[in-house]
Amino acid sequence: MLIKEAAVASGLPAKTIRYYESLGLIQSRRAGNGYRQYGTRDVERMQFLARSRTLGFSLEECRSLLDLYDDPTRASASVNALAREHLDELDEKIRQLTAMKQTLIDLVSRCPGNQSPDCAILDSLAHGQAKQ
């Protein structure tokens, strides 16, 4: 199949498939006219990448996951460790975003939100009085 069909089948934009190939995450055969040609295995690989990205793995992590997937002698402990590390990264991001959110909720609650110029949000940004 051609790239567009593979794109539809995998959920990755054609542009992204070419980009992933340039990074060595995907290979392709070429037809006589230079067009990329894909089979079921290729689409499965694309879906693997799409799902990994959906879980927030970086492309380098995706590369490691694909390497493990391709290696029949892998230990599931390796995959597990990679996933746990990513879980830690997710936790840290969630923690940071939640801290931002809480501070902002507090500020918004103390800003009258009317026609007056007085605003706890700007005061806090200007003078660092995030709390009280």
Added chain:
Amino acid sequence: MLIKEAAVASGLPAKTIRYYESLGLIQSRRAGNGYRQYGTRDVERMQFLARSRTLGFSLEECRSLLDLYDDPTRASASVNALAREHLDELDEKIRQLTAMKQTLIDLVSRCPGNQSPDCAILDSLAHGQAKQ
């Protein structure tokens, strides 16, 4: 004061101060030798930006916040609306990351994490069986 002192005082790296100036978020006077010279007001502006960034506002949102800060005829409702929009963005990001986290927790719990190659994480990435 010179850029390094302003950097220490504001918490922004000197490089970032120059970058913000290139975007028009900060202005600077120049001494005869071409060196940037900053005063207390400039450092306060940098701190304003640093705090806004800490809360996750984009640089364009920071620009709007600074514009409002500079405008004595502003309505706090404008600031409030900007903050609430950002709060929505934060909520959405947290929601996505939490969804990733939950899926990953589930997968990790079903991966033995031993020397065997069988792994629920890879199975799920390969065949989409995220649940069960």
Added chain:
DNA sequence: GCTTGACATTCCACCGGCTGTAAGCTCAAA
């Protein structure tokens, strides 16, 4: 046979928010 339109190709630029590096200028201290 010719045109049209939907595909395909490569290559380069851009997004945000910096960060690193290189080449060169300025200045105070030893």
Added chain:
DNA sequence: TTTGAGCTTACAGCCGGTGGAATGTCAAGC
């Protein structure tokens, strides 16, 4: 006078794509 720190500009790179230009290929319709 020379060193070394600090300043300047300009360009490249990071991540994960996305957009666009210029060009090539192919099947269908006239």
